[in-house]
Amino acid sequence: MNIKQEIYEKINQYDTIIIHRHQHPDPDAIGSQMGLAGIIKATFPEKKIYCVGKQYKGFDWLGKTDEISDDVYQNALVIAVDTANQPRVDDNRYNTGKYLIKIDHHPNDDQFGDLMWVNTEASSVSEMIYDLYDANEALKMSDNSARLLYAGIVGDTGRFKYPATTSHTFLVASNLAQYDFSTNIIAEKEDEIDIPLSHLAAYIYQNLEISESGSAHVILTNKLVEDLHLGDDSTSAMVPLPGNIGSVVDWAIFVQQKDESYRIRLRSKGPAINELAKEHGGGGHPLASGAVAKDDIEIKQVVNQLDELTKEYVEKRK
Structure with a gap:
């Protein structure tokens, strides 16, 4: 059977x-x-x-x-x-x-x-x-x-x-x-998105930081989400947006939670990012994972690790 x-x-x-x-x-x-x-x-x-x-x-x-x-x-x-x-x-x-x-x-x-x-x-x-x-x-x-x-x-x-x-x-x-x-x-x-989500999309595109390697990240604070009259669950619709930019290889979206920690949504067009996610209390697919950052220090750590991961990937493809 x-x-x-x-x-x-x-x-x-x-x-x-x-x-x-x-x-x-x-x-x-x-x-x-x-x-x-x-x-x-x-x-x-x-x-x-x-x-x-x-x-x-x-x-x-x-x-x-x-x-x-x-x-x-x-x-x-x-x-x-x-x-x-x-x-x-x-x-x-x-x-x-x-x-x-x-x-x-x-x-x-x-x-x-x-x-x-x-x-x-x-x-x-x-x-x-x-x-x-x-x-x-x-x-x-x-x-x-x-x-x-x-x-x-x-x-x-x-x-x-x-x-x-x-x-x-x-x-x-x-x-x-x-x-x-x-x-x-x-x-x-x-x-489908509503007006508040369209404003969030504009914010993401305007504030997305892209490194020379092609790794990208953006931070969405509680204040931003509240000012736009959105909930944390609403931000999930925005996760694919950075991937529409040709130079972006992989990206992290940090969404602040009520306890001041950050939920991390990780996505990739090539480099496997699930092992990185595991290092920060998460996991998932090689190209789509989630994790958690407790503070700004851990955010910087994740951003640097993602950049190094991307550099290695790009170098191997040359």
């Missing part, structure tokens, strides 16, 4: 299933979470299926999470999707169920759960959820689940332009697009 069949058997076995995803979610985290929930509901209408985690207004178009009491976890199957390590799981009750499954596409540095399915070759967990559906004939796909999984793939592939996009990714997207939903609306929704 392969891993996808094992997961199906566990889903079949439990009457209550609770699905978690990572904190500060993106379209793939929500798409895979709620897309999987929709598939299970369509297949097993009698089961109780819940999606938990903080609700963000900007993602209402994908769906809304459930508020459940602690006792619901008793004898429940818990599935954590798109979450590389345990501290990032949204809602720490994830380990209070009867059985825990991890489904993820990040490097498996934190091996947790009774059953793990990790595919680092997948473009997204949404792609993996489609593969789970495709591998088990009993599972049923709804139009809304197809919409959610397609949105997750579009989000995590950067509109199909990131290196993790494969021919299989396009095949899955094509199969999902046959269901009754608008791919155009999804594209518009994922590209």
Whole structure:
């Protein structure tokens, strides 16, 4: 029995299933979470299926999470999707169920759960959820689940332009697009920004510091975010922007938190940046990672390390 069949058997076995995803979610985290929930509901209408985690207004178009009491976890199957390590799981009750499954596409540095399915070759967990559906004939796909999984793939592939996009990714997207939903609306929704975000985009382009090597960084303070009437979750839409500049090889966006520390969003067009992220309390993909800087001193350290990493990469390519 392969891993996808094992997961199906566990889903079949439990009457209550609770699905978690990572904190500060993106379209793939929500798409895979709620897309999987929709598939299970369509297949097993009698089961109780819940999606938990903080609700963000900007993602209402994908769906809304459930508020459940602690006792619901008793004898429940818990599935954590798109979450590389345990501290990032949204809602720490994830380990209070009867059985825990991890489904993820990040490097498996934190091996947790009774059953793990990790595919680092997948473009997204949404792609993996489609593969789970495709591998088990009993599972049923709804139009809304197809919409959610397609949105997750579009989000995590950067509109199909990131290196993790494969021919299989396009095949899955094509199969999902046959269901009754608008791919155009999804594209518009994922590209859509409001006036405050447009001002933030302008600030990033105007204040981005680019080194000679091509590493770049910008710092977004609490005051800036508050003055623009934005929340920390809103800044995630701005992460790809520095990559649109041809001379930028990799970049870090530092977002100040309420405790004065900084959340770091790291992205790269070539150099692997996940090991750097691990040195600063984070991790992720080689070209897309996150970390934390406790103060200005650590910010400077990360900036210098990123610059050195970029210099080495550029030198090797000469």
